[in-house]
Amino acid sequence: MDETELPLTEHLAELRRRIVWILLAWATAAILCWQYREAIFGALLAPALDALGPDTPLQAIAPTEIFFTYLKCALLAGFVLSTPVFFWNVWAFVAPGLYASEKRFAVPFVVFSTLLFAGGATFGYGLVFPLIFDFFSGFASEFVSSAWTMREVFGLTTRLFIAFGVGFELPVVVFFVAASGLLSTGQLLAGSKYGLLVAFVLGAVLTPPDVVSQILLAAPLFVLYLIGAVAGGFFAKTEEARQPPRALP
Template sequence: MPDEPAPITEHLGELRKRIFWILATLLVFSAIAFSFAEQIFLFLLEPVIAVMEDRGSKLQAISPTETFFTYLKAALLAGFMASLPVTFWHLWAFVSPGLYSQERRAVIPFVFASSLLFAGGAVFGYTQVFPLVFEFLSGFDTSGLIEQSWTMSLAFSTTARLFLAFGVAFELPVLIFFLAATGIVSARKLWSGTPYAVLGIFVTAAILTPPDFVSQVLLAIPMLVLYLLGVGVAWIFDPERRRERIQARDEESPGEPGSDSEDHSE
């Protein structure tokens, strides 16, 4: 059974404590990552650098502080990725008092699946999508009259936005499972609402990605696949279907075992 309702002040205090530990973990990992900020930056922007080199160009820093603050952003992004398991654990710890005991035991699978899916989405975007997006964005100059000079700050911001967008998008199955397991939505409603989900996915992809059609479509397609996967998972673990199976099994059973023999013995 869920715990007894707690006062709102207690919830706020618990939330404040969880946020503190999440931010503290983020700062610690970011401080460690700052020692390798240049390597992290070069790794993350490898798809951009490859496109620029093909066109005989280089990234530019147009202000004295641009390099420092861009490296700082790279360290923060690396710290964020490294602290994801801790972040998901604290999020689960905050909502778990409102769950049933069997649902609370899913903390380790939840943390593992959430972290793995976020990292998997980021890796998928980095390896499969980023090269196509930056090749597309750099291909508009067909006249040869425009020299494309991308600043390292803007190039990193675009990369980080795509990186986080794909990570967040790949959390969709976990979100659907959580909503279905807690009874907020059912697998049937999710399936019947697929047309609306498709519209919402494309709108979300347009918000999360830079304003170009290629990156939006390349994010929306895996999100749609993940949505359907999430619906399948929700169908398996749907509490409504479990109750229906239990009810059907009870109706099919003739009675308690041994009841007839007890009647004969009397």
């Protein structure tokens, strides 16, 4: 760990530099994604379109709705593509406060954080989104026809997409808690009921206010919590075994 204490202004300047790099990467990726906005939009909203059926297209009820929805779509796709840059800059910001043995986890942190975000978003997109949109489309009847707008459907899809991506970062947090010794694996497992509570709180906060999506996010989060606790404890024991024995006084 770097024992040199930097003034607050230096920390703020470094934070600003990292934010600038993240925003530049995001903007560059978003500009590239804008060229493929319609293809990305169609792929992202495929679960909703499948639930509605081929004879029920999405509606645009405002003059600017199509443009701004496509713009948000490009921003979302750009954010997803720039997540490795985001995680790398997060690590680079906190790295000066870490021990030398901890700094070697820069690449694994970036790789696993990116893969977990992508895995969570893919899990939600492939397995959960169809269930949610089928659930909501099932309320149509002879008295009410579905006329979903592209803005509302894209907004719901975005919230779910980000929720599952961010939620799947939970094992990274739990891993570092266990690996750093803040809490042992035994303590984390013994407090698994609190982990379950955290999973459902995250499910309630990150997803729309319906029980189905909350449960579908909370269940895998709890499993990932347990995996992170066990993996962090295993790493802590491995590192402890690698340390040379202390000399007796």
